[in-house]
Amino acid sequence: MFGFTTISIDAKGRLAVPAKYRNQLNAQNEESIVVTRDPQYPALKIYPGSIWKSISTELQSLQGLDPIVRNLQWTILGNASESSFDPKGRMLILLPSELREYAEIQKEQKASFIGMGNKFEVWNDKNWEARQTGGALSTEILEVVLPESLKTISF
Amino acid sequence: MFGFTTISIDAKGRLAVPAKYRNQLNAQNEESIVVTRDPQYPALKIYPGSIWKSISTELQSLQGLDPIVRNLQWTILGNASESSFDPKGRMLILLPSELREYAEIQKEQKASFIGMGNKFEVWNDKNWEARQTGGALSTEILEVVLPESLKTISF
DNA sequence: ACAGAATCCGGCTTATAGATCAACTCAAGT
DNA sequence: ACTTGAGTTGATCTATAAGCCGGATTCTGT
Numbered sequence A, B: 001m002f003g004f005t006t007i008s009i010d011a012k013g014r015l016a017v018p019a020k021y022r023n024q025l026n027a028q029n030e031e032s033i034v035v036t037r038d039p040q041y042p043a044l045k046i047y048p049g050s051i052w053k054s055i056s057t058e059l060q061s062l063q064g065l066d067p068i069v070r071n072l073q074w075t076i077l078g079n080a081s082e083s084s085f086d087p088k089g090r091m092l093i094l095l096p097s098e099l100r101e102y103a104e105i106q107k108e109q110k111a112s113f114i115g116m117g118n119k120f121e122v123w124n125d126k127n128w129e130a131r132q133t134g135g136a137l138s139t140e141i142l143e144v145v146l147p148e149s150l151k152t153i154s155f
Numbered sequence C: 001a002c003a004g005a006a007t008c009c010g011g012c013t014t015a016t017a018g019a020t021c022a023a024c025t026c027a028a029g030t
Numbered sequence D: 001a002c003t004t005g006a007g008t009t010g011a012t013c014t015a016t017a018a019g020c021c022g023g024a025t026t027c028t029g030t
Helices: A019-027 A049-061 A067-077 A097-102 A125-132 B019-027 B049-061 B067-077 B097-102 B125-132
Strands: A002-008 A014-016 A032-037 A043-048 A081-084 A092-094 A110-116 A120-124 B002-008 B014-016 B032-037 B044-048 B081-084 B092-094 B110-116 B120-124
Touching: A002 B081, A032 A049, A032 A067, A032 A097, A043 A049, A049 A067, A081 A092, A110 A125, A110 B067, A120 A125, A125 B067, B032 B049, B032 B067, B032 B097, B044 B049, B049 B067, B081 B092, B110 B125, B120 B125
Parallel strands: none
Antiparallel strands: A002 A110, A014 A092, A032 A043, A032 A081, A043 A120, A110 A120, B002 B110, B014 B092, B032 B044, B032 B081, B044 B120, B110 B120
16 A cells, blocks of 8 residues: 555545555455544544554553643544445545645645555645655644654554 | 666656566566655665565554654655566556656656666666766755664665 | 525546557567 | 567556536524
8 A cells, every 4th residue: 555646635525545545445354544634744644444543542542741642642533533435345535624724635626645554644735746856845844852652653 | 686777668658677687576476566766866666575565564663753754654655656467477567657757767768777686776877877977967866864763774 | 493505425427547458570599 | 590589569448536416414594
């Protein structure tokens, strides 16, 4: 589940998961996926159900006194939205408007769907292109110094 | 799997893997290969399936909030494209247009296919020649300072 | 509570990109 | 010179994305 595809967001703010990834998700018996914020960049993360389960469990189990940890819990857990396959094995995700805003993705626009192995990212395609060529994003990159407790989680 | 061959990209942006390498891949029971960006130079990397598996697994497992790590994940995982042998044992790879652009390889042009042992590289043949003679590439080389966590991965 | 409006969700159709299949030419070796 | 295999080009076909439409459901305002 690698590589990227340019997809279009329809007039209703929906995103269709590209078939090549869908097929693999089906093959792995994944029944749902979860969309949430990327904690650093103006982008969205998409996790297959099983991956989400382990990441969210790990995040929840962390003690909540460290401000960075709490922030991560809010942004990742608090913005999660689950979708599942339709009876024909297709998947059309309705991106909640807060997530669309966060990732600067408008309706009827192009977006980049990026396969990162066990998870995916969705970018406004202009931002993705800028990233690829080393250009500036419209939103600043956050500098994050991670506490030890997070070093083992790969978001 | 060493040495280099000059190959040509056809009008549709396709690349045929030279027979001498193909045969060795077959002999090693490799069933697919993965093309992706070289993280430093305007060139493409081609990994046999098994090699790709270990590299991509290592990359994914790295903690994902470090900007350098994420950049590597994006460029390597996010640009990967898999191909497999056809029934006759031949292999014709369609190079995605973004990869062609990145490596400055145009349709109907020559390219250099370089065997590096357990992986291959594909260069615009002018750039390859320039590299060989110490001349300047048309695109600057990126300076990359690798964090310790990446020192063990041989891309 | 009801009506109207807006939003959400599924089905259908069509243009297209990409994968497969096939054929031709060239080069090399016997 | 003939045969075989490789490289290259061309053609076809299938799967998919995306646009469109209509029905259903929820929300809102009166």
